Amino acid sequence: MSIRAEGMVAGVLRRTWAMTWKDVTVELRARERINAMLFFAALVLFIFNFALGPDQEKLREVAPGLLWLAFLFTGMLGLGRSFQAERENECFEELLLTPGDRESIYFGKLAGNVLFMVTAEALILPLFGILYNLDIWRLLPSLALVAFLGTVGFSAIGTLLAAMTAHLRAREVMLPLLLFPLTVPVILGSVRATATILAGGGLGEVSHWLKLLGGFDVIFLVVCPLVFEFVLEE
Amino acid sequence: MEERTVVASAQWASEHGRVGAGASLAAKVLGAAAALVLAAGLYLGLVVVPPDAVQGDVQRIMYLHVPSIVTAYVAFLVVFCTSVLYLWKRDLRFDAVAVASAEIGVVLTGITLATGSIWGKSTWGVWWTWDARLTLTAILFTIYVGYLMLRSFAEDPRAGARYGAVLAILGFLDIPLNHFAVYWWRTLHQPSSIIRPGGPSVASTMLVPLGINFAGLVLLSIYLLLERVRLERIRHRTIEVRLKRGRRG
Numbered sequence: 001m002s003i004r005a006e007g008m009v010a011g012v013l014r015r016t017w018a019m020t021w022k023d024v025t026v027e028l029r030a031r032e033r034i035n036a037m038l039f040f041a042a043l044v045l046f047i048f049n050f051a052l053g054p055d056q057e058k059l060r061e062v063a064p065g066l067l068w069l070a071f072l073f074t075g076m077l078g079l080g081r082s083f084q085a086e087r088e089n090e091c092f093e094e095l096l097l098t099p100g101d102r103e104s105i106y107f108g109k110l111a112g113n114v115l116f117m118v119t120a121e122a123l124i125l126p127l128f129g130i131l132y133n134l135d136i137w138r139l140l141p142s143l144a145l146v147a148f149l150g151t152v153g154f155s156a157i158g159t160l161l162a163a164m165t166a167h168l169r170a171r172e173v174m175l176p177l178l179l180f181p182l183t184v185p186v187i188l189g190s191v192r193a194t195a196t197i198l199a200g201g202g203l204g205e206v207s208h209w210l211k212l213l214g215g216f217d218v219i220f221l222v223v224c225p226l227v228f229e230f231v232l233e234e
Numbered sequence: 235m236e237e238r239t240v241v242a243s244a245q246w247a248s249e250h251g252r253v254g255a256g257a258s259l260a261a262k263v264l265g266a267a268a269a270l271v272l273a274a275g276l277y278l279g280l281v282v283v284p285p286d287a288v289q290g291d292v293q294r295i296m297y298l299h300v301p302s303i304v305t306a307y308v309a310f311l312v313v314f315c316t317s318v319l320y321l322w323k324r325d326l327r328f329d330a331v332a333v334a335s336a337e338i339g340v341v342l343t344g345i346t347l348a349t350g351s352i353w354g355k356s357t358w359g360v361w362w363t364w365d366a367r368l369t370l371t372a373i374l375f376t377i378y379v380g381y382l383m384l385r386s387f388a389e390d391p392r393a394g395a396r397y398g399a400v401l402a403i404l405g406f407l408d409i410p411l412n413h414f415a416v417y418w419w420r421t422l423h424q425p426s427s428i429i430r431p432g433g434p435s436v437a438s439t440m441l442v443p444l445g446i447n448f449a450g451l452v453l454l455s456i457y458l459l460l461e462r463v464r465l466e467r468i469r470h471r472t473i474e475v476r477l478k479r480g481r482r483g
Contacts, residue, residue, distance in 0.1 A: 177383060182405065223407060227321075227403060
């Protein structure tokens with residue numbers, strides 16, 4: 001790699017880090033997103049119980065789906081807020097003035113969104129194990145891998161769509177309407193893989209789902225930053 | 235922002251002279267041809283061709299069902315191509331073709347889902363089942379309905395065109411991934427009987443009406459496309475006229 005190319009990569013990484021750090025700092029000070037996400041996640045797990053009744057056997061059967069609904073709804077909540085601060089304070093122009101390529105903005109926002117979603121998941125998972133009496137502790141590494149791959153794919157498209165819908169009328173409605181149909185492969189892959197793992201299957205048994213999730217992540221991590229500049233254009 | 239939008243659309247509207255009050259001759263001929271071909275195809279399929287040996291008359295719904303979904307896929311391919319072209323060239327004509335194709339594709343997918351559902355009720359005994367191909371078609375339907383909703387919610391038409399183009403690219407890339415996901419999940423649909431290794435397993439008497447209806451739907455789509463693009467030009471022209479009035483007043 002030439003010195004020039006190395007400098008470019010370092011520049012993108014530095015600007016990406018600056019963007020993520022900005023979002024994390026704002027979050028640490030204002031606590032607007034993560035508190036709401038965590039409380040919402042707990043509520044979702046709570047409400048499922050009322051919706052489905054206390055039958056342990058039945059709950060065990062639908063557990064992987066419930067877990068992912070909690071993950072995704074909570075993630076949605078976070079994604080919806082990811083460009084809200086810029087919009088409400090009319091800082092979109094300042095965001096666009098960030099030196100360097102627009103990819104850094106995308107990757108920075110994406111890293112923040114993944115971080116918030118993973119934080120929420122880290123709370124949901126143990127709570128889920130406790131509330132639904134599932135022995136998940138041994139399975140944590142495999143579950144974490146699936147959760148990470150699924151979260152990256154969901155956020156990759158979600159970050160782009162959040163930027164897009166930030167300017168729309170009815171933005172709260174449009175984000176889920178666009179996001180869920182596009183992320184069906186992620187939802188199916190994650191839920192199926194989680195079901196197999198919870199039933200005692202090893203990572204080998206879910207390798208095709210892991211490949212699908214990985215493929216989805218790679219494709220959209222390449223395409224979304226490329227088209228991101230068209231979304232931000234003024 | 236508003237100003238630039240209007241200028242861009244005005245250029246497109248006036249570039250090719252006046253927008254005609256009625257359909258062009260080419261569109262009229264296409265429309266008439268589509269009506270004739272579809273009438274012939276449906277007559278052949280619904281009346282002339284003998285009923286299916288096993289399924290009976292219900293199978294005749296296939297003569298509308300299969301050509302609809304094939305034409306819908308062609309329409310979505312057109313949406314993808316014209317969206318890429320729009321982002322590249324920034325010519326609103328490409329965008330107009332993209333919206334028009336998406337609308338046609340959504341209608342055809344809707345027809346596919348409706349006819350499939352009716353066929354399913356009498357063959358499988360249920361209106362809906364979570365079979366791979368049904369699910370895939372439903373996902374496709376939701377993606378492009380979302381596309382149309384997105385366009386209707388964008389206040390600035392140029393932004394709407396950009397957002398739409400980006401979403402169309404994502405949606406199209408999503409199709410193969412959805413395909414794998416849904417097929418690994420489950421499959422129940424009767425396997426494809428025309429495009430398969432070893433040649434078609436369908437009687438040639440059945441292929442004729444299928445082919446004719448496919449041609450008819452393609453003609454109909456092109457006719458609708460031309461008319462819808464003309465409508466879009468009139469819409470842009472209206473914006474231009476309003477702007478001029480506003481300046482004078």
